Amino acid sequence: MIHGAEIVRPIQPYQASKTYRCPGCESTIPPGTGHVVVVPEDAPDLRRHWHRGCWYKERRRRGT
Numbered sequence: 001m002i003h004g005a006e007i008v009r010p011i012q013p014y015q016a017s018k019t020y021r022c023p024g025c026e027s028t029i030p031p032g033t034g035h036v037v038v039v040p041e042d043a044p045d046l047r048r049h050w051h052r053g054c055w056y057k058e059r060r061r062r063g064t
């Protein structure tokens with residue numbers, strides 16, 4: 001699987017107004033929780049919300 005460039009944006013607690021599901025741990029990110037959103041540059045519709053810790057782990061796993 002080829003990963004294109006991704007834009008990682010921090011979401012501040014006050015910006016998090018919905019519940020998201022983190023693809024890293026399959027649990028939810030409740031509203032009001034700071035996290036990150038990862039947006040593939042060539043497919044912005046596929047953006048995913050991650051816990052900060054889960055995203056860092058994912059990056060280590062990918063070796064980037």
Ligand SMILES: [Zn+2]
Nearest residue numbers: 022025051054
């Ligand atoms: Zn997570």
